Amino acid sequence: TPDRTTSHGEPAVEVEGLRKRFGEGDDAVVAVDGVSFAVETGSVVGLLGPNGAGKTTLIKSVLGMVLPDAGTVRVRGVDVDDRPRAAYASVDAMLEGARNDYWRLTVRENLRYFAAVGGVDPDAVADRHDRLLDQLGLADRADTPVRELSRGMKQKVSLASMLAGGAEVVFLDEPTLGLDVESSRILQRELRRLAEAEGLTVLISSHDMDAIETVCDRVLVMSDGRVVADDDVDALLRRASAGRVAVASPDLDDATVASLRERFDVAAVEPRDHAPGARVEVAAAGDAVYGLLDHLEAAGVTPERLRTVEPDLEEVFVGLTDLEDEP
Template identity: 45%
Template sequence: MSPDRSPETAVDPIISVRDLTKSYGRGENSVQAVDDISFDINSGTVVGILGQNGAGKTSTIKMMLGLVTPTSGEIQIAGSDVLAETHEVYQDVGAMLEGARNTYWRLTVRENLDFFASLNGIDPKNVRSHHEALIERYGLKEKANVPIRDLSRGMKQKVSLICTLARQTGVVFLDEPTLGLDVETSLDLQQEIRHLAEEESMTILLSSHNMDMVEAVCDRIIILHEGHVIADNRIENLVEVFQTQMYQITVEPPVSEPLKDRLGKRYSTKSWCKIGGKVQFEVLPSSGDDFYNFVNELQQEDIELVSIRSLEPDLENIFLEMTNKTSLTENQNGGQQ
């Protein structure tokens, strides 16, 4: 991660979300998907929006794109109200959504690029070299005149991406952009995202289960859990909070299922597996004392320790730890945030 990325501030944000709420249904059957969230995003930054299924992430993104009407709250993008000035907003925003048909499958790759550029009033003839560069960069040159429906899943994903970029908007939403991409293309995409933010001042909102990519490209992450923002910070700051709290434990078998469940609830254990006749798992103690209590509990259960290895924290560990802690607090408080 580049050390010179400036932290987010609320000075002239290109995206402003205020008191955003979304409920589905009415009365006793209503579901509160998003509960009074607010945040600002500055121009030229890459922000990851993360959340487990049911966290409110999809509803939040769709409201920001004007695809779902909020129950209450306001969203502004590039100075325009998303609900009242939708046409103006769409001139500044591009989006690539997971599982959606982001392209026209009967059109060829080149025809799709021309069409999506024209949506923003761009004459395709004036940006032909730019389109050819996008086609070349993503390895689609030999398929440029092939209808999208005849392409592989990975190629369809690439076309969706370059059609989003062809509109040349200042803000881009990318939902699972690496889905179906090979490793090399995924790495190229990471470089492209950083280039667009740093050299072209593009603002990119990224939603992905690929935590390695999120950690590599994002300046900041917003974590949603059950409709609330539970974290909004630069990634390096979050990593510092969890420094040296992750351990890989190897023990001699057997380890009973009741003991696994008990350790999981008390110490956030995960990734249980058998390797070379040994039992291996990871543990996320909340403090040094908690770790010593964990070791003592293993000894009391006559579990023989083979090795303990400290692991470097990563975004996936942080994400799981924060959501697990929030869920535990809510259960202890009777479901209240």
């Protein structure tokens, strides 16, 4: 888990009032609707949202791949409209669905090529390439053509190629897609190391909630083209921990569960595996926990296990986006 108390530097990326609409008249779709945020230097920021929320359009607008209708983007203090070459000089991206490497070249040749494209002498950063290959588990495949690698290995080559020239700000769209669990963890560790040791600034768009929760300092949640939440990960998790208690007991029958529903907000009811009774999750915090225990005692229920339910980022995300969808 990253140290989320670290204070980062000045904003590496600043977005103000960004708006993008596709189509005209009744068919117009506002993909990005007045979005503003800043990403501090050396931080890892997650971008979450359901399909169609505007994440990809936002990233492409920030990168200059889509021309926004309104708004300002600055990278390292440079306005991308005024001085695009200077603004994007230290920026790189790995986008979902794009072939990010040359498959006929070997892994190492790709790193050298993309370093040169970025204006860096490949020989001067050979040690960096060796470290990237080692950290990402690619060292023994360095001289293998990329086309001979698995999808997960190709994904790691894409990341290494993106970092080969010493980019200072990177945008990653679904970077863990196609990776096995161990490869995903390796990628997450390397991103954290680069952020903490080298001040790399990272913006990640992903549906992999576990990866976002593990690697990110902060999360932006988008819904219908707007940012509906922007906070550090721990603060977002606290939003969902208003107080839920899980109770398991062989004495929990249908009648008792029904009585609980009348008095408490029952979030979930599950049968116990190979045992009588049930497990229920009840919204209860502070003194309400004592009220729950009193109610169970009066109903003749002896809790076999009682614990506080810890929320996860997926639960927070679903709650935020469901709330936005309500009329």
